[in-house]
Amino acid sequence: MERFNLVVIGSGPAGRRAAIQAAKLGKSVLVVENRLRLGGVSVHTGTIPSKTLRETVLNLSGWRERGFYGLSYRVKKDIEGKDLGARLRKTLDYEIEVLEHQFARNGVRTFGGMARFADEHHLLVTDHSGDEHQFAFDHAVIAVGTAPYRPTNIPFDGHTVMDSDSLVSELRVPRSLTVVGAGVIGIEYATIFSALDVPVTIIEPRDNFLEFIDREIIEEFTHDLRQRGVTIRLGSKVDRVEKDEQGWAIAHLTDGRQIRSDMLLYAAGRVGATQDLGLEKCGVMPDERGRLKVDPATFQTQIPHIYAAGDVIGFPSLASTSMEQGRIAALHAFEAKMPPAPEFFPYGIYAVPEISTVGLTEQQVRAHNISYECGVARFRETSRGHIMGLQSGMMKMIVSLETRKLLGVHIVGEGATELIHIGQAVLNLGATLDYFVENTFNYPTLAEAYKIAALDAWNRMPRVTPAAPVVDEVETAPQRKKATAPKQA
Numbered sequence: 001m002e003r004f005n006l007v008v009i010g011s012g013p014a015g016r017r018a019a020i021q022a023a024k025l026g027k028s029v030l031v032v033e034n035r036l037r038l039g040g041v042s043v044h045t046g047t048i049p050s051k052t053l054r055e056t057v058l059n060l061s062g063w064r065e066r067g068f069y070g071l072s073y074r075v076k077k078d079i080e081g082k083d084l085g086a087r088l089r090k091t092l093d094y095e096i097e098v099l100e101h102q103f104a105r106n107g108v109r110t111f112g113g114m115a116r117f118a119d120e121h122h123l124l125v126t127d128h129s130g131d132e133h134q135f136a137f138d139h140a141v142i143a144v145g146t147a148p149y150r151p152t153n154i155p156f157d158g159h160t161v162m163d164s165d166s167l168v169s170e171l172r173v174p175r176s177l178t179v180v181g182a183g184v185i186g187i188e189y190a191t192i193f194s195a196l197d198v199p200v201t202i203i204e205p206r207d208n209f210l211e212f213i214d215r216e217i218i219e220e221f222t223h224d225l226r227q228r229g230v231t232i233r234l235g236s237k238v239d240r241v242e243k244d245e246q247g248w249a250i251a252h253l254t255d256g257r258q259i260r261s262d263m264l265l266y267a268a269g270r271v272g273a274t275q276d277l278g279l280e281k282c283g284v285m286p287d288e289r290g291r292l293k294v295d296p297a298t299f300q301t302q303i304p305h306i307y308a309a310g311d312v313i314g315f316p317s318l319a320s321t322s323m324e325q326g327r328i329a330a331l332h333a334f335e336a337k338m339p340p341a342p343e344f345f346p347y348g349i350y351a352v353p354e355i356s357t358v359g360l361t362e363q364q365v366r367a368h369n370i371s372y373e374c375g376v377a378r379f380r381e382t383s384r385g386h387i388m389g390l391q392s393g394m395m396k397m398i399v400s401l402e403t404r405k406l407l408g409v410h411i412v413g414e415g416a417t418e419l420i421h422i423g424q425a426v427l428n429l430g431a432t433l434d435y436f437v438e439n440t441f442n443y444p445t446l447a448e449a450y451k452i453a454a455l456d457a458w459n460r461m462p463r464v465t466p467a468a469p470v471v472d473e474v475e476t477a478p479q480r481k482k483a484t485a486p487k488q489a
Contacts, residue, residue, distance in 0.1 A: 003136040004030045006333065007123055008143060009115045009277070012040025013047075013319045014310030015143035016099060018326035023106040025334050030135060031108055032115040032125055038103070041145040041273075041311070043095050047319045049168040050185070051350050052091045054192050056084050058352065063195050064414070067389025079196060081172035088171070111135075116278035120303060124278075139333040142284070142292060142301070142308040143326060144277065146317070149269035149289075153240050160249050161241060161264045164189065174198060174263035178251050180238050181268030182209035184317075184349055189265055190230065191352040200230045201259050203251065205237040205268075210349070214361040214410040216396055221355060221412050224392050233259075241266075272312045282306060299329040307333060321345060342428045346420045353393060354416035358424045359408030362398060371401040375457025379413050382452065383444035390414055397423070397436075397453040401461060404432040415446050422450055433458060 005027035008015045019029045035044060042048060058064060060083060062075040076083065103110055113127035118134065125133045148163035150156055158166045164185050175198070179190040182204035194200045202209075210218055225232065237254045241264060244250055249264035272290030279286060284301045286292055292301055292308040299307045309325035311317040324341070331338045349355040365372045379385035379393030393413020400407055409423030426435055436454030441447050 001134050001136055002030075004028045004109075004138070006030070006139045006141065006330065007032065007115075007135060007137040008141045009123075010040050010143035010145060010310070010312075011038045011099065011110070012042040012143060012145050012310055012322065014145075014312075014322040014326035014329075015040060015141065016102070016326070017323040018141045018143065018307075018309060018330040019108045020102060020106050021327045021330035022334065023108050025330070025336055027334060029108045030137075031103065031110045032123070033110065033112055034114050036112065036128070037096050038099050038110060039092075039096050040143070041147075042319050042322075043092060043099070045165040045168050046145075048091060048095055049088055050164075050188055050192075052088045053084055053168070053171070054188070054350055054352065056087045057192050057195050060084075061195055061197075063352065065389065067391050079173055081170075084171045084173070088168075114276060116276060117282040117284075118278070120282045120306070138305065140306045141326065141329050141333075142274070142277065142306065142312060143310045143322075144273040144312050146270035146290075146311045147273045148267070149271050150266070154238075154266050155241060155243065156266070157243075160243060160247055160262070161266065163266055167265055172263075174261070176261040176263070177201070178203065178249065178259050178261040178264045180251065180264065180266045182206075182232070182234075183267060183269070184210070185270075186265070186267035187351050188349065189267065191225065194225070194228055194230050195352045199261075201233065201261065202230065203233045203236050203238060203253070203259065205235065207235045209234070210355070212347070212361075213349075213355060213357055214396060214408070215363060217355060217357070217394075217410045217412045220392070220394055221351070221353070224353060224412075233257075238268075270311070270317075274312065284308075298332045299325055300332070305333070316347065318347065320348075344424065344427050346417075346424050348417035348420070350417065353413045355412045356416040356420035357408070357410045358420055359406070359427050360398060361408060361410065362396075365398055365407055370407065372398055372407060373401055373457050373461050374398050375453040375455070375460070377449035377452035377456065379446060379449060382446055382448045384446050384448065385414075387444060388414065395419070395449040395453050397433075397450070397457055399433045399454075399457050399461070404434065404461075405430060406433065406435075411449075413446075419446060419449070422447060 006022045006029045008019045008031045011031050011033040019031050022029045060076045060079050062073045066073050113125040115125045118124045123135045177193050177198050178201045179186045180203045182202050190200050190202050239252045239254045242250050251259045274286045274290045283303050291314045294308050294313050299309050301308050307329040309329050310322035344359050346358040375397045377395045379390045396410045398408040406427050436450045
């Protein structure tokens with residue numbers, strides 16, 4: 001029986017980073033992946049496919065050029081599922097090739113099969129041929145990710161009624177789309193298909209959506225969607241879904257309304273993919289949604305030498321944070337020095353338009369009773385935004401009145417997930433509004449929005465000292481003239 005210092009179950013962002021970090025510490029590492037190819041949910045059905053699909057749609061539809069050429073502008077007139085899939089396959093092949101090379105370069109062993117715990121220090125793996133193998137380990141990282149939640153009252157068929165996994169595996173452009181669930185996944189796919197001019201209806205049982213995002217940003221985002229014809233049904237719950245004689249989906253809501261569409265995407269939640277891991281054998285107990293509870297500082301489960309990281313532990317369920325969780329778990333397992341985690345990290349939602357945020361929302365600032373001021377910049381106010389033909393998009397900056405320190409940056413619009421990193425750096429370094437006011441930004445760029453928003457906030461802030469020197473009235477005229485004369489070259 002082979003023994004490893006670390007076994008990692010799952011090869012998504014968390015598992016990948018944990019494995020490579022442990023290997024760089026000189027440890028023996030085995031990664032077990034149940035799929036035929038490495039990459040986990042992130043590469044095959046989650047992050048990479050949805051973002052590739054988004055980029056493909058924006059390119060083929062001519063979305064970014066419609067500000068100049070009109071709403072009827074298209075790069076390709078008739079966009080079909082095969083058009084969307086071509087770029088996706090190339091991207092996935094590349095991502096998997098890079099991952100395989102990373103593992104090989106760092107000496108990480110991989111094994112294909114379904115893993116389950118035999119006890120606290122042994123793993124049984126059934127390979128794709130049905131043969132069983134056993135491995136011993138000192139430490140383990142569970143990074144199996146999540147699967148779509150599939151309630152029994154929804155008749156999933158992989159063509160008309162779909163979850164996010166089947167949507168990617170069978171790409172097609174529907175005549176109309178209903179999206180159940182206004183979480184990150186639901187909103188991303190709803191807006192992607194809306195960019196193809198597919199009529200979209202979003203159904204959400206709660207009265208709000210994306211509640212961790214600043215409300216002013218969501219208001220701007222909602223206004224943009226409604227202008228594009230997206231129907232948003234908040235406070236509406238789906239009772240059941242049926243198919244009519246034409247094969248179209250009909251969503252019956254609890255308030256009596258019915259919504260008929262060519263395709264229905266059910267994206268109301270995900271569950272941890274832990275049901276087949278034999279967790280009862282090692283003493284790790286999942287919750288009712290299959291998620292694992294961990295120490296937020298070390299990512300240890302109830303069993304100290306067994307860790308969990310990534311989407312399987314719940315919020316925030318981002319690829320970026322999952323990577324960092326996996327790395328921290330590996331460092332802690334082998335008692336390596338762990339640098340302190342930054343206080344703030346960005347969220348990115350790859351909708352159309354993008355949303356990205358870092359730091360405190362205005363609602364959180366109010367809850368903490370912090371004196372603050374906001375500055376806003378519209379992308380259309382920047383020269384680059386005008387050049388790009390942007391009609392929407394905004395940046396909101398929140399600043400402390402007492403310390404002038406940056407408290408949060410919130411962006412909706414083109415390039416939001418890239419622009420946010422400037423705010424992230426300033427926020428984590430504890431810098432003030434003065435950074436944006438005093439520094440020079442490339443011109444023309446969308447990043448100029450930082451200076452515009454900062455100046456907007458600065459102009460609203462009460463000032464203890466005057467904005468410019470005031471000449472004393474008792475000065476003589478020659479003195480005043482001398483004080484204001486320009487310097488000689």
